[in-house]
Amino acid sequence: MAASTPAPQEPAGRSPAPATPSVPSGPSGPGKGGAVVVGASSGIGAALVRRLAGEGWNVAALARRSGELERLARECQGLPGRVFVHVHDTRDVEQVPALFEQIGRQLGPIELGIYAAGVMPKVDRQSYDTAVDLDMLAINFGGCVAWCNVLAGYFRSQRSGLLIGISSIAGDRGRKPNPMYGATKAAMDHYLEALRNRLSEAGVHVCTIKPGYIDTPMTQGLQGLFWLISADEAARRILAAGRAGANVRYVPRRWWFVGTALKSIPSFLFRKLNF
Numbered sequence: 580m581a582a583s584t585p586a587p588q589e590p591a592g593r594s595p596a597p598a599t600p601s602v603p604s605g606p607s608g609p610g611k612g613g614a615v616v617v618g619a620s621s622g623i624g625a626a627l628v629r630r631l632a633g634e635g636w637n638v639a640a641l642a643r644r645s646g647e648l649e650r651l652a653r654e655c656q657g658l659p660g661r662v663f664v665h666v667h668d669t670r671d672v673e674q675v676p677a678l679f680e681q682i683g684r685q686l687g688p689i690e691l692g693i694y695a696a697g698v699m700p701k702v703d704r705q706s707y708d709t710a711v712d713l714d715m716l717a718i719n720f721g722g723c724v725a726w727c728n729v730l731a732g733y734f735r736s737q738r739s740g741l742l743i744g745i746s747s748i749a750g751d752r753g754r755k756p757n758p759m760y761g762a763t764k765a766a767m768d769h770y771l772e773a774l775r776n777r778l779s780e781a782g783v784h785v786c787t788i789k790p791g792y793i794d795t796p797m798t799q800g801l802q803g804l805f806w807l808i809s810a811d812e813a814a815r816r817i818l819a820a821g822r823a824g825a826n827v828r829y830v831p832r833r834w835w836f837v838g839t840a841l842k843s844i845p846s847f848l849f850r851k852l853n854f
């Protein structure tokens with residue numbers, strides 16, 4: 580997987596960035612642990628960071644676009660929790676263990692990890708492009724594995740923690756428009772289910788989120804969207820689902836009916852559908 584992006588930055592946000600990444604602050608905010616949000620520079624991830632900082636969590640916010648991350652950290656100044664930004668490309672999987680350690684030193688005990696990073700490039704119906712597909716696989720699933728593995732090992736040793744993966748209803752069936760996007764989400768569903776089963780005996784919960792249409796940069800310009808909700812409303816529902824101990828949660832919940840209906844359509848009929 581590619582390793583061509585900048586090294587992780589020192590923390591930014593409410594306080595001036597220290598010269599070294601050592602800000603052992605103990606539990607964050609009023610009674611909260613630290614939280615890690617991967618894919619935090621826009622959309623659902625950014626909305627999760629705003630909500631968590633508002634609740635008093637100290638949050639590590641990760642993504643590639645430093646400008647967007649710094650804007651988010653500035654926006655969160657004055658909230659009870661602190662936001663520490665890290666420029667990171669989830670394709671750089673070999674960076675993950677060291678970066679996670681650095682984040683641990685900043686945040687103190689980590690109680691929440693969320694993998695929200697994802698891309699959905701526009702794919703032509705006649706296109707079969709291996710480079711595009713494998714890049715999507717590396718970001719949407721490879722990065723998810725790298726981050727969930729370090730979080731899973733950490734939470735297991737700690738014997739507590741909540742791990743949330745943002746999958747999609749697109750993983751429910753193999754649809755025509757973007758075969759690899761759906762495949763990455765189906766892989767996430769399977770992998771997160773296995774982690775949930777493994778970690779349950781250690782008191783760690785793993786929650787799979789399957790959004791429908793959310794109003795974010797990813798869906799901008801797409802036609803025919805319905806039941807669209809804001810990123811902030813999605814973030815509220817995602818955190819509520821994780822805290823309620825949901826295993827798999829469609830967001831909003833009415834998408835469960837759609838997912839269930841889609842899964843019940845036999846293949847010979849499903850392939851005739853043009854969506």
Ligand SMILES: NC(=O)c1ccc[n+]([C@@H]2O[C@H](COP(=O)([O-])OP(=O)(O)OC[C@H]3O[C@@H](n4cnc5c(N)ncnc54)[C@H](OP(=O)(O)O)[C@@H]3O)[C@@H](O)[C@H]2O)c1
Pocket residue numbers: 617618619620621622623624625641642643644645647667668669670695696697698699718745746747748789790791792793794795796797798
């Ligand atoms: N919007 C929807 O309707 C919808 C529906 C179902 C599922 N989802 C899923 O929800 C998640 C969030 O998407 P969104 O709708 O909020 O879209 P978005 O605004 O485009 O957010 C995607 C986030 O992923 C980050 N990201 C992408 N590639 C990355 C990489 N290589 N390394 C690190 N971070 C990376 C982006 O940051 P940088 O570009 O700065 O790196 C951004 O913060 C995605 O997994 C998406 O598949 C969205």
